[in-house]
Amino acid sequence: MDVVFLSRLQFAAATMFHFLFVPLTLGLSIMMAYMETKYVRTKNPVYLSMTKFWGKLFLINFALGVVTGITLEFQFGTNWSRYSAYVGDVFGSFLAIEATVAFFLESILIGIWVFGWKKLSAKAHAFVMWLIAIGGSLSAVWILIANAWMQHPVGYTIRNGRAELTDFMAVVTQKFAVLTILHTLSAAYVLSAFFVMSVSAWHLLKKNNVEFFTKSFRIALVMGLLSTIFVVAEGDVHAVDVAKVQPAKLAAMETHWETSTKAPVFLFSWPDEENEKNIIEIGRIPGVLSFLAFHDINAPVQGLKEFPKDERPPVAITALAFKVMVGSGFYFLTLMILGWFFRNKLIEKTWFLKLMVISLPLPYIAIEAGWVLAEVGRQPWIVYGLLKTSDAASPIASGQVLTTLIGFIVLYGLLGVAGFYMIFKNALKGPKDLTQ
Amino acid sequence: MLESTWFFLWGLLWAIYFMTDGFDLGIGIVYPFLGKNNEEKRVMINSLGPLWDGNEVWLITAAGVTFAAFPILYSVMFSSLYTPLMLILFALIIRGVSFEFRGLSNKKSWVFIWDSSVFVGSFLPAFLFGVAFANIFQGIPIDENGIIQESVFSLLNPYGLLGGFLFVVLFIVHGLLWLCVRVTGDLKDRALSFVKKMWIVEVIVIIGFVAGSYVYTNLFDNYFKYRLLWLILLAAVVSLFMIRFFISKRKFFTAWAFSASTIVFSTFFGIAGLFPNLFPSSINPEYSLTAFNSSSSPYTLKIMLVVVVVFIPIVIAYQSFAYKLFSNKVDPKDLIY
Numbered sequence: 001m002d003v004v005f006l007s008r009l010q011f012a013a014a015t016m017f018h019f020l021f022v023p024l025t026l027g028l029s030i031m032m033a034y035m036e037t038k039y040v041r042t043k044n045p046v047y048l049s050m051t052k053f054w055g056k057l058f059l060i061n062f063a064l065g066v067v068t069g070i071t072l073e074f075q076f077g078t079n080w081s082r083y084s085a086y087v088g089d090v091f092g093s094f095l096a097i098e099a100t101v102a103f104f105l106e107s108i109l110i111g112i113w114v115f116g117w118k119k120l121s122a123k124a125h126a127f128v129m130w131l132i133a134i135g136g137s138l139s140a141v142w143i144l145i146a147n148a149w150m151q152h153p154v155g156y157t158i159r160n161g162r163a164e165l166t167d168f169m170a171v172v173t174q175k176f177a178v179l180t181i182l183h184t185l186s187a188a189y190v191l192s193a194f195f196v197m198s199v200s201a202w203h204l205l206k207k208n209n210v211e212f213f214t215k216s217f218r219i220a221l222v223m224g225l226l227s228t229i230f231v232v233a234e235g236d237v238h239a240v241d242v243a244k245v246q247p248a249k250l251a252a253m254e255t256h257w258e259t260s261t262k263a264p265v266f267l268f269s270w271p272d273e274e275n276e277k278n279i280i281e282i283g284r285i286p287g288v289l290s291f292l293a294f295h296d297i298n299a300p301v302q303g304l305k306e307f308p309k310d311e312r313p314p315v316a317i318t319a320l321a322f323k324v325m326v327g328s329g330f331y332f333l334t335l336m337i338l339g340w341f342f343r344n345k346l347i348e349k350t351w352f353l354k355l356m357v358i359s360l361p362l363p364y365i366a367i368e369a370g371w372v373l374a375e376v377g378r379q380p381w382i383v384y385g386l387l388k389t390s391d392a393a394s395p396i397a398s399g400q401v402l403t404t405l406i407g408f409i410v411l412y413g414l415l416g417v418a419g420f421y422m423i424f425k426n427a428l429k430g431p432k433d434l435t436q
Numbered sequence: 437m438l439e440s441t442w443f444f445l446w447g448l449l450w451a452i453y454f455m456t457d458g459f460d461l462g463i464g465i466v467y468p469f470l471g472k473n474n475e476e477k478r479v480m481i482n483s484l485g486p487l488w489d490g491n492e493v494w495l496i497t498a499a500g501v502t503f504a505a506f507p508i509l510y511s512v513m514f515s516s517l518y519t520p521l522m523l524i525l526f527a528l529i530i531r532g533v534s535f536e537f538r539g540l541s542n543k544k545s546w547v548f549i550w551d552s553s554v555f556v557g558s559f560l561p562a563f564l565f566g567v568a569f570a571n572i573f574q575g576i577p578i579d580e581n582g583i584i585q586e587s588v589f590s591l592l593n594p595y596g597l598l599g600g601f602l603f604v605v606l607f608i609v610h611g612l613l614w615l616c617v618r619v620t621g622d623l624k625d626r627a628l629s630f631v632k633k634m635w636i637v638e639v640i641v642i643i644g645f646v647a648g649s650y651v652y653t654n655l656f657d658n659y660f661k662y663r664l665l666w667l668i669l670l671a672a673v674v675s676l677f678m679i680r681f682f683i684s685k686r687k688f689f690t691a692w693a694f695s696a697s698t699i700v701f702s703t704f705f706g707i708a709g710l711f712p713n714l715f716p717s718s719i720n721p722e723y724s725l726t727a728f729n730s731s732s733s734p735y736t737l738k739i740m741l742v743v744v745v746v747f748i749p750i751v752i753a754y755q756s757f758a759y760k761l762f763s764n765k766v767d768p769k770d771l772i773y
Contacts, residue, residue: 059536060536063532063533063535063536064533066489066492066532067528067529067531067532067533068529069496070492070495070496070525070528070529071525071529073496073499073500073503074499074514074521074522074525076503076510076514077499077502077503077510077511077513077514077515077521078514078515078518078521078522079515081510081511081512081514081515081582082511083511084503084507084510084511084514085507085508085510085511085512087507088503088504088507088508088510088511088732089507089732089733089736090736091503092500092503092504092505092507092510092732092736093504093732093736093739093740093743095500095503095504096497096500096501096503096504096505096740096743097500097504097740097743098500099493099496099497099500100497100500100501100743100744100747100748100751101743101747103493103496104490104493104497104751104755105754107489107490107492107493108489108490108493108751108754108755108758109754109758110489111485111486111487111488111489111490111758111762112486112758112761114485114486114772115482115485115486115762115772116486116761118770119761159733160733162507164732164733164735164736165732165733165735165736165739166735168735168739394511394515394518395515395581395582395583396515396518400518400519403519404518404519404522407522407526411526411529411530415529415533418533418537419533422536422537422540425540
């Protein structure tokens with residue numbers, strides 16, 4: 001196994017594990033800020049105990065997100081040094097800005113929030129929570145700007161044998177970045193809402209703290225419904241942009257081999273990449289891909305065969321990730337709409353509550369699938385059209401990478417088990433003695 | 437000029453990281469031994485609880501700024517120091533979650549696992565950063581492509597080990613002083629008598645490190661060229677003695693502040709001697725990475741300068757607020773962790 005492949009596995013393991021925790025941080029912090037504000041306004045102690053109960057789960061989750069985040073920044077240097085040297089002039093700035101402008105805010109204030117209940121006024125304490133929520137989403141914005149640049153590099157020139165930044169604002173404001181930010185943040189809010197709704201549903205099924213969990217469920221429902229509608233609608237616009245800037249990814253998403261008008265989508269398809277065709281095609285709907293990509297069923301859509309074999313992404317993974325993401329999105333939309341109609345009689349709709357509980361893994365799977373689509377679908381490029389992944393790894397021994405890869409898998413395996421065990425143990429314990 | 441400014445900022449950000457995270461790493465090293473019972477241990481963790489997370493962001497910032505301002509340095513430094521950096525990362529991960537997990541069960545074996553993790557997770561970063569920076573001061577065996585030519589164990593040479601030892605001692609003193617600020621009773625008495633002994637060790641190790649630097653490195657070349665640089669060493673020595681002075685006066689917060697400046701000036705002692713090198717090659721000086729041959733374009737450096745000049749003071753302002761808020765005594769009846 002070579003350094004590139006091992007480094008890719010390691011980066012995938014580290015990022016995907018990190019991203020198990022990031023989305024909940026982004027959305028739950030906003031709900032907690034809202035709950036705490038409600039408490040300050042109404043003085044109703046149930047909002048205080050809501051803030052503290054969800055806060056406890058938030059903190060375990062936050063700690064895992066923070067410690068696993070440092071490794072990502074370091075890996076650009078340790079494992080992808082040729083990448084770093086080639087594009088650091090552009091890419092490095094955005095990582096540095098993220099830490100300086102946003103991540104400090106979140107990390108310093110979280111300490112003040114946790115330990116400052118008796119030191120700050122109730123208003124100031126709630127305000128700190130809002131700043132943490134803003135800091136979190138702002139962090140994500142800068143990281144996503146950096147990622148969007150890898151997907152669609154703009155605002156640079158090749159000079160001195162490397163990519164050099166020429167237009168900072170072009171990178172920050174490019175359409176692909178804006179769409180990536182909107183898509184990822186709203187998906188994270190969907191996951192967070194889902195988390196709160198599922199845990200609440202579990203307690204409502206047991207008739208524990210009914211007022212507490214009905215209120216929690218409804219707060220999350222508002223966030224969840226709005227975010228799901230938004231993410232589905234925005235996803236449509238996003239696909240149009242992908243069609244324009246990364247046509248090979250779009251073709252792989254739908255296992256589309258031959259350039260054609262009225263390009264179809266399939267309910268399910270499986271590619272044979274060797275022979276450049278699909279071996280399974282079920283539920284062919286002509287014209288839909290043309291419509292998705294260009295909002296015109298007669299528009300021609302480039303097929304994979306237009307691209308040289310070594311410039312196509314792995315088709316099966318890309319297509320599967322896309323199907324999982326989109327399928328889950330529509331499933332969430334259904335659940336959220338049902339939830340809206342049941343919002344005043346949740347406790348009676350036990351089948352719905354059960355469905356909410358067992359569906360909790362799905363938003364996690366969907367959001368990871370979204371990243372698999374974004375990153376695997378960009379291959380063989382690390383920076384689309386500019387630098388290939390195979391030219392980006394560090395000049396290190398594969399044994400070194402293999403060792404740390406095993407280390408990551410063992411450590412993250414243990415942490416994942418311990419972390420989720422702790423989150424769910426505390427989630428199922430419910431709010432006891434949290435108001436002091 | 438732009439590159440030189442960034443060289444200074446680069447050193448400053450790493451020094452701030454060592455200064456801030458230093459005390460909580462130091463507490464992590466001594467706490468399994470200093471605490472006689474579970475409550476004392478919890479008090480110690482709570483003394484750093486609100487602050488360690490923000491401190492670690494300085495590491496992310498220092499690394500991020502290295503990436504943004506000196507991408508060539510970033511790529512060579514991080515790939516040639518692959519194994520030690522990965523060990524540091526694993527250690528910091530384990531340490532961070534230990535604080536959260538430790539209190540979630542009272543089982544002896546559970547607590548023991550996380551106590552040991554805090555120790556290992558604090559000792560390794562302190563030691564390895566010391567080893568890494570001492571080796572940078574001394575020169576790393578990199579070739580013209582920035583590829584390290586010797587095994588990673590060659591970093592564990594006498595001067596490298598001295599650097600590791602220096603950082604561990606600096607951080608222990610820094611951590612013990614923070615405990616003197618924030619804990620009470622028996623625990624504080626133990627921390628106080630321990631820090632008095634450790635201060636003597638600190639003096640010896642600093643003298644040893646300066647002497648070692650004269651023997652093993654070229655750091656003093658700059659000092660003989662630019663006489664004003666001796667002020668940095670002087671500031672480190674004055675800070676060092678002020679620590680002891682304020683310990684005697686029982687003004688522990690002031691002593692802690694001087695310990696912070698001891699760490700900053702000790703780091704700068706090396707950084708100033710390094711200039712303009714960022715990552716000297718011990719094979720051939722021509723392979724060395726300098727502030728001038730490994731920096732970003734002037735455009736990127738200017739943008740980052742604006743970001744750093746505007747936001748770092750803001751960060752320092754609200755982090756100082758956090759330090760002030762949590763510089764009182766930890767109440768054993770009101771523990772979070």
